[in-house]
Amino acid sequence: MQPAVLEGEHFWQGDIAVAEGALAAGCRFFAGYPITPASEVAERMAERLPRIGGVVIQMEDEIGSMAAILGASWGGAKAVTATSGPGISLMLENIGLGVMMEVPCVVVNVQRGGPSTGLPTLWAQADVMQARWGGHGDYEIIAYAPSSPQEGFDMMIDCFNSAERWRTPVILLTDGVVGHMTEKVVVPPAEEIEARLVERKVPRRPPGDFLPYRVYDDSMVPEMPVAGEGYYVHATGLTHDERGYPDMSVDAQDRLVRRLVGKIRDNAKEIARYELHDADDADVVVVTYGVTSRLVPPAIERARKSGVRVGHLRLMTVWPFAEWVVEELSSKVGGFCVVEMNLGQIYYEVARCARGRAKTVLCGHAGGGLYGVGEIVDAILKAAG
Amino acid sequence: MSEKSTKTVAGDSREKMSHPMERYLRMERIPHIWCAGCSIGIAVNAFCHAVQEAGLDQEKVAVVSGIGCTGRAAGYLRFDSFHTTHGRAIPFATGLKLANPELTVVVISGDGDLISIGGNHFIHAARRNVDINVICVNNFIYGMTGGQVSPTTPLSAHTSTTPYGNFEPPFNLPYLALSSGAVYVARWTALHVRRMKRSMVEALRKSGFCFIEIVGPCPTIYVRRNRLGTSLDIMKDFRERSVVRHGADPKEADLTMTGPVLCGKFADIEKETFTEVVRRNLEAAQ
Amino acid sequence: MRMWRRPLDSDGIRVPGGRIFVIKNRCKGCGFCIEFCPRGVLEFSDEFNVKGYHPPEVAHPERCVNCGLCTLLCPEFAIFSEPDEERDAAPDGESEERGKNDAPVVRRASQTSGKGDGDATGGA
Numbered sequence: 163m164q165p166a167v168l169e170g171e172h173f174w175q176g177d178i179a180v181a182e183g184a185l186a187a188g189c190r191f192f193a194g195y196p197i198t199p200a201s202e203v204a205e206r207m208a209e210r211l212p213r214i215g216g217v218v219i220q221m222e223d224e225i226g227s228m229a230a231i232l233g234a235s236w237g238g239a240k241a242v243t244a245t246s247g248p249g250i251s252l253m254l255e256n257i258g259l260g261v262m263m264e265v266p267c268v269v270v271n272v273q274r275g276g277p278s279t280g281l282p283t284l285w286a287q288a289d290v291m292q293a294r295w296g297g298h299g300d301y302e303i304i305a306y307a308p309s310s311p312q313e314g315f316d317m318m319i320d321c322f323n324s325a326e327r328w329r330t331p332v333i334l335l336t337d338g339v340v341g342h343m344t345e346k347v348v349v350p351p352a353e354e355i356e357a358r359l360v361e362r363k364v365p366r367r368p369p370g371d372f373l374p375y376r377v378y379d380d381s382m383v384p385e386m387p388v389a390g391e392g393y394y395v396h397a398t399g400l401t402h403d404e405r406g407y408p409d410m411s412v413d414a415q416d417r418l419v420r421r422l423v424g425k426i427r428d429n430a431k432e433i434a435r436y437e438l439h440d441a442d443d444a445d446v447v448v449v450t451y452g453v454t455s456r457l458v459p460p461a462i463e464r465a466r467k468s469g470v471r472v473g474h475l476r477l478m479t480v481w482p483f484a485e486w487v488v489e490e491l492s493s494k495v496g497g498f499c500v501v502e503m504n505l506g507q508i509y510y511e512v513a514r515c516a517r518g519r520a521k522t523v524l525c526g527h528a529g530g531g532l533y534g535v536g537e538i539v540d541a542i543l544k545a546a547g
Numbered sequence: 548m549s550e551k552s553t554k555t556v557a558g559d560s561r562e563k564m565s566h567p568m569e570r571y572l573r574m575e576r577i578p579h580i581w582c583a584g585c586s587i588g589i590a591v592n593a594f595c596h597a598v599q600e601a602g603l604d605q606e607k608v609a610v611v612s613g614i615g616c617t618g619r620a621a622g623y624l625r626f627d628s629f630h631t632t633h634g635r636a637i638p639f640a641t642g643l644k645l646a647n648p649e650l651t652v653v654v655i656s657g658d659g660d661l662i663s664i665g666g667n668h669f670i671h672a673a674r675r676n677v678d679i680n681v682i683c684v685n686n687f688i689y690g691m692t693g694g695q696v697s698p699t700t701p702l703s704a705h706t707s708t709t710p711y712g713n714f715e716p717p718f719n720l721p722y723l724a725l726s727s728g729a730v731y732v733a734r735w736t737a738l739h740v741r742r743m744k745r746s747m748v749e750a751l752r753k754s755g756f757c758f759i760e761i762v763g764p765c766p767t768i769y770v771r772r773n774r775l776g777t778s779l780d781i782m783k784d785f786r787e788r789s790v791v792r793h794g795a796d797p798k799e800a801d802l803t804m805t806g807p808v809l810c811g812k813f814a815d816i817e818k819e820t821f822t823e824v825v826r827r828n829l830e831a832a833q
Numbered sequence: 834m835r836m837w838r839r840p841l842d843s844d845g846i847r848v849p850g851g852r853i854f855v856i857k858n859r860c861k862g863c864g865f866c867i868e869f870c871p872r873g874v875l876e877f878s879d880e881f882n883v884k885g886y887h888p889p890e891v892a893h894p895e896r897c898v899n900c901g902l903c904t905l906l907c908p909e910f911a912i913f914s915e916p917d918e919e920r921d922a923a924p925d926g927e928s929e930e931r932g933k934n935d936a937p938v939v940r941r942a943s944q945t946s947g948k949g950d951g952d953a954t955g956g957a
Contacts, residue, residue, distance in 0.1 A: 191646050193638075212829045217645045222671040226638035229631065229668075233611070233642030236629065237650070241642065259632050389627035389643060390650050392606040396573070396622060398630035407576060408622060408630075564854045566910040581908065583861035583886070588908025596905055738869070740905045779864045 167352035177202035179311035183318025190216035193230035203244035224249035228256035244270035258297035266325035275529035285338030286529025288504035302426035430482035444473035451477035461538035488515035497521035497545035568595035584778025586737035586763020597747030617657035634664030673727035694768035721797035731757035850920035851899025859911035862886030
């Protein structure tokens with residue numbers, strides 16, 4: 163047997179760090195399907211999980227992978243899968259099932275160039291809106307965006323914590339750069355990690371006195387029994403009542419979907435994480451997430467040298483989007499410069515929340531390469547007007 | 548919601564009668580939605596009897612179903628039950644079983660759900676010999692959505708998407724299951740309740756991928772639109788046309804609209820299950 | 834199964850009697866129990882249940898041997914049988930009387946003249 167937490171310093175590829183982060187968070191089930199640039203996550207899991215008493219299975223496709231992690235979660239395991247854009251497209255239906263059944267699980271998307279087969283070996287950040295709106299129906303999702311292998315490790319723990327806390331699938335929106343770059347990763351002592359793990363919210367009432375989809379406190383999150391404990395839980399993708407039974411009424415739909423959406427939307431201020439630097443009386447606030455957070459510092463430096471006061475909003479969670487931050491800033495700053503490796507996704511969120519009070523500029527990229535510093539500087543200056 | 552009847556034999560009456568299988572049903576949801584004469588109710592009844600006869604702990608049985616008429620079975624069964632997405636009951640069940648091997652995991656779903664959209668998952672789970680039981684109620688149609696053709700619809704049958712008669716050859720499910728790697732393969736018609744129950748008991752007690760096909764045409768759509776009579780006529784027809792041959796080669800088990808219905812336990816073999824193989828390989832790798 | 838002579842130990846054989854319970858309002862009138870009861874115990878009643886179907890009625894209660902087929906066969910869980918402690922069907926040779934589906938009729942031992950066929954014609 164090996165330890166689940168490999169304490170100490172490592173020189174790890176992002177995908178490896180993500181896998182290790184899952185294991186450190188207590189994940190003991192992985193089901194996945196090979197896809198560039200996420201296959202390394204599956205490979206690491208295939209090596210490590212059997213040595214720590216976990217289960218790993220390469221499923222026949224991504225759809226089966228997502229279904230399997232939902233089943234594993236109902237069986238009591240913390241479960242994860244890893245894929246890229248095309249795989250997420252396949253998984254969307256079952257991500258929706260996870261949302262509807264309120265199943266804690268984590269889905270890693272190592273984003274690559276799209277659409278369709280696109281650029282398998284090269285990165286992009288073009289699946290951001292898909293993470294939020296990809297599945298049909300009204301729902302909210304939680305998505306983290308790491309910008310380094312270290313963050314990949316740390317954020318996986320956050321992903322599992324959020325998944326258990328809010329009883330929802332959580333997406334880790336990493337990308338081909340962060341996934342395949344190799345950097346130092348420091349793994350803290352196991353007890354330290356253990357102390358910050360959020361465990362599943364288990365039923366506090368005995369079977370017979372418990373309804374699986376009633377919320378017994380003021381959290382909007384119901385307690386989750388697992389299979390095999392006598393609760394005879396029934397979970398369905400159909401609109402359901404508090405017993406979990408299908409209820410095809412307008413009333414049930416309203417109650418259930420509003421709670422599912424509100425569970426995250428109403429708690430967005432608690433869930434969203436970001437870093438805001440030098441935004442007070444800035445002319446321009448640069449907005450980044452994931453790999454672009456690593457790219458902008460030299461551009462910000464140069465822009466400042468030409469006299470522009472530049473702040474930096476670094477999103478750690480992309481969803482729920484930190485609307486209130488942008489709204490508040492929009493009345494104080496001159497403009498926003500959104501630097502993202504796509505042709506405009508978070509850009510639209512920023513523009514929406516700025517409500518025309520601040521100019522919003524996109525420094526986009528179709529994917530595959532990286533910006534030159536000059537490109538970003540130009541965009542910042544443009545936002546400064 | 549209690550259904551009362553006071554007429555019994557010998558004139559005595561009871562306040563509330565309970566069918567002996569009610570302990571396995573979510574009685575607050577009974578009566579179920581299945582039509583008069585639908586075989587799914589029979590399959591569910593036999594399944595309840597089988598769980599009891601196999602002596603399984605009700606808390607440790609989990610039922611997973613997909614979408615469709617048979618898929619509704621999970622909603623009526625009083626076990627940990629999961630009504631998942633179309634075609635994905637088997638991988639869901641795989642995850643559930645692997646995460647919690649103590650559970651006896653049973654997939655109850657229909658021909659369209661398991662074999663059309665779910666076909667890929669079906670053959671892979673059989674190939675791996677995942678330790679789950681799959682009960683497929685084959686009603687030859689997509690009933691819930693109004694009667695479209697299914698991969699098991701016999702040739703020449705009339706369905707809403709084959710208005711000129713089905714010209715696609717149907718799957719032979721026992722053959723498909725066995726050739727994919729299932730270790731227990733049986734087929735019974737809805738009439739063969741005792742033998743169906745016995746097969747279910749055997750499958751529940753057996754490790755590995757166990758597959759039971761229950762042949763039961765949809766009375767409301769398939770039977771009616773193909774002018775085959777009533778569901779009772781179909782059951783009587785089974786009495787005439789079914790041929791029981793244990794150990795028969797499933798290659799001969801093709802179904803046509805008028806030909807014999809070959810039934811029986813076609814295979815019951817011993818093979819390492821997925822979890823056993825994994826464990827064995829892991830020990831070797833240490 | 835017809836026997837060519839009475840088995841020598843037939844006096845010691847008990848065929849248990851059964852008692853049928855019909856949960857009338859659950860029935861959807863499919864007719865399976867009526868058709869396939871091996872002893873011809875049931876028939877369609879004339880009454881309607883809440884759904885508008887004719888549930889089965891126990892037309893020949895003395896014939897029931899608690900084989901359990903109806904319990905197992907009903908798609909609606911609307912009918913079941915239980916052992917009837919007070920009544921046996923005693924096999925006493927051939928019976929002239931034939932019921933539905935040509936099943937031999939079994940009478941109480943006290944009612945027969947020593948004739949009766951204790952066969953339980955196999956169901957499914």
